[in-house]
Amino acid sequence: MEITFSLRRKEIVMEEPLVLDVQRQWPALFLPEQISAEFFRITQTHLMNRFFSSLDEYAPKIIRLYRARAALWGKDMKTLLENLDDQVTIL
Structure with missing residues (x-):
């Protein structure tokens, strides 16, 4: 997931896809563990x-x-x- 972060960010910011499309293409982003990992990557604080x-x-x-x-x-x-x-x- 770390390797594809910039690709995912660019796609989401530039194309503004629907949530269903993001969920279909990047299903791991909707797992609790991955949400926490993404939050930590961006903020350097633990989400929970x-x-x-x-x-x-x-x-x-x-x-x-x-x-x-x-x-x-x-x-x-x-x-x-x-x-x-x-x-x-x-x-």
Whole structure:
């Protein structure tokens, strides 16, 4: 995959193919391992570590938003938030 990176990049940028065409021509790009490898190649950071650290950072804000809008989403959201409260332990 490293050898074909510039070829893939040029094709995607210049030709702007549909996602289905990219998936057909470069199926490995859609495997989780390859997505992580491509992300690392471009950014020099690990994708999953970055994702989980960002999730830890933004989760409280997202949950507050869900709580504020729970009435709009109905009983299922209220039940989900109650289950979350039951599982959360404060250290």
